[in-house]
Structure formats: structure tokens, C-alpha cells
Amino acid sequence: MTLSTADLAYVRDVVRERSAIVLDDSKRYLVESRLAPIARQQGASNLGDLVAQLRADRSGHLRDVVVDAMTTNETSFFRDPRLWGALERSLLPSMIEQRRSQQALNFWCGAASSGQEPYTLAMLLVERFPQVVRDWNVRIIATDISADMLGRAAAGRFTQLEVNRGLAAPRLVRHFVRDGSHWRISDQLRQMVEFRSLNLVTPWPFVPQVDVLFLRNVLIYFEHRTKQEILARCRTVLRPDGHLILGTSETTLNIDDSYERVVTDGATTYRPR
Numbered sequence: 688m689t690l691s692t693a694d695l696a697y698v699r700d701v702v703r704e705r706s707a708i709v710l711d712d713s714k715r716y717l718v719e720s721r722l723a724p725i726a727r728q729q730g731a732s733n734l735g736d737l738v739a740q741l742r743a744d745r746s747g748h749l750r751d752v753v754v755d756a757m758t759t760n761e762t763s764f765f766r767d768p769r770l771w772g773a774l775e776r777s778l779l780p781s782m783i784e785q786r787r788s789q790q791a792l793n794f795w796c797g798a799a800s801s802g803q804e805p806y807t808l809a810m811l812l813v814e815r816f817p818q819v820v821r822d823w824n825v826r827i828i829a830t831d832i833s834a835d836m837l838g839r840a841a842a843g844r845f846t847q848l849e850v851n852r853g854l855a856a857p858r859l860v861r862h863f864v865r866d867g868s869h870w871r872i873s874d875q876l877r878q879m880v881e882f883r884s885l886n887l888v889t890p891w892p893f894v895p896q897v898d899v900l901f902l903r904n905v906l907i908y909f910e911h912r913t914k915q916e917i918l919a920r921c922r923t924v925l926r927p928d929g930h931l932i933l934g935t936s937e938t939t940l941n942i943d944d945s946y947e948r949v950v951t952d953g954a955t956t957y958r959p960r
């Protein structure tokens with residue numbers, strides 16, 4: 688199934704307007720291949736028909752479905768092991784020390800995809816800082832624009848392939864139970880994470896002041912100005928001594944110079960100056 692140039696431009700505009708995701712010319716094949724299953728579901732005989740339905744979509748539901756399909760949700764448990772090692776050995780212990788009088792820590796994963804990132808954090812906390820988990824007020828808020836991914840994340844069910852990526856056998860056995868051909872995360876870990884829908888380019892009404900903001904592997908999909916706007920808003924929710932964590936190929940440098948790049952125990956984080 689192929690798209691006319693005008694229809695491709697229309698889809699790109701819809702996706703950009705609603706999510707800020709930029710689909711450049713090189714993404715034609717990706718757009719077509721992700722629209723094809725939606726066309727079948729919608730009973731459209733080709734992509735042109737589907738785009739006609741999209742243009743006529745009053746409720747906005749089909750637009751949401753199309754935007755959801757254009758998100759790239761690649762993730763894994765303990766993605767970038769060097770970061771998680773530094774969190775375990777250095778960043779979390781020093782943060783816990785600093786918050787000992789308040790006994791409260793807030794974490795926000797702003798592009799949580801299918802949940803591996805917030806669950807990795809919950810696993811580390813339970814394994815290494817059980818007393819903090821038990822006695823402190825620890826919140827892990829996990830948000831994403833994709834309703835599909837949020838549903839999967841909240842269910843906490845993962846395929847064999849997904850658990851094979853990043854989870855050593857002892858961790859799998861400790862934190863998951865078999866559920867048919869899948870693995871289900873323990874109730875304790877599932878209940879530690881609050882999953883909510885949030886588009887990074889619209890207001891963030893329920894996001895509290897956070898100690899660590901994970902915004903990994905999402906800025907890459909946005910243009911320069913959108914990255915600037917989001918990074919400026921991140922400063923408004925990040926505690927003055929908090930850490931912003933980006934993906935390994937992402938940076939604030941030359942985008943927002945009010946962050947200081949800090950390397951701790953081999954991991955890069957960004958802190959408000």
C-alpha cells in the first residue's frame with residue numbers, strides 16, 4: 688500500500704501537530720507500513736481511503752490511533768547498563784542521603800513506552816534500598832503518549848524476548864511469574880509505578896517536583912525548538928539538586944545551556960545550573 692505525496696504530507700502534519708514527532712522524507716516506508724494495519728482495521732481498501740477517513744475524523748479517535756502507530760517504542764530492561772550501575776552505586780545512595788529528613792523521593796519517566804524503564808528503577812529500589820521502599824514516600828510516575836504502550840506497561844506482562852533483553856535469570860525469577868507464554872511482573876513492582884497518559888508537548892498538570900527525570904530516547908524525534916521548549920519545562924519540575932537523564936545519543940548542549948552536564952561514576956546526567 689502506498690501513499691500519495693499529498694496524503695503523506697497530511698499524515699506528517701497530523702502527527703507533528705499532535706505529538707511533535709517529525710517524520711522526514713526518509714520515513715515514507717515507515718509511515719506506509721505502520722498505516723497498513725490501521726487501514727485493514729478501519730475497512731479502508733487502500734491508504735488513500737484511510738487518509739480520507741482521517742480527514743473526516745471528527746472525534747479525533749482515528750488521529751490518536753495514527754499518532755500512536757507512528758511512535759517508536761523501542762526499550763528494554765536495564766537499557767544502558769552503565770547508567771543503572773551509576774544509579775545503584777552512586778546517584779541513588781547520595782540522593783537518599785540528601786532526602787533523609789523528608790523521607791520522600793519522586794521519579795518521573797516521561798517517555799516510559801511499555802514500562803521496562805520504570806520497572807527497572809522499581810527493581811533497583813526494591814533490591815538495593817528495601818527500607819526506603821518500605822518506609823519512605825517513593826513515587827514513580829511513568830507517562831507516555833501511546834495508549835497502547837501504557838496499557839501494556841500497566842498490565843506488566845512481557846514476552847520471553849522482552850525479558851531476555853536485559854534481565855539476568857535471578858532477577859527474572861525474583862520479580863516475575865510465568866503467565867502462559869508471558870512473564871508477569873510482581874504485584875509489588877507493578878503497584879510501585881503510576882502509569883498515566885501524558886503528551887510532552889501539552890501541559891503537565893499532575894507532574895510533581897521530581898528528584899530524577901528520565902527523558903530517554905524521545906527528544907530525538909523532535910525538532911530543535913520543541914526540544915528547547917520541553918527542556919525549559921523540565922527545569923520547572925526538576926528539584927534544584929535533581930537529575931535529568933537523557934538517552935546516550937541525546938544532550939542538552941547547544942539546546943539549553945541552563946543545564947550543567949555532570950558525569951558521575953561513568954553516567955551522564957544534567958542538572959539545573
Ligand SMILES: C[S@@+](CC[C@H](N)C(=O)[O-])C[C@H]1O[C@@H](n2cnc3c(N)ncnc32)[C@H](O)[C@@H]1O
Nearest residue numbers: 706758761762798800832833886887903904905
Ligand atoms: C524509544 S521510546 C523510549 C523508551 C524509554 N524511555 C527508553 O529509553 O528505553 C520513545 C517513547 O516516546 C514516546 N513519545 C513520543 N512522542 C511523545 C510525546 N509527544 N509525548 C510523550 N511521549 C512521546 C513514544 O510513544 C515512545 O514510547
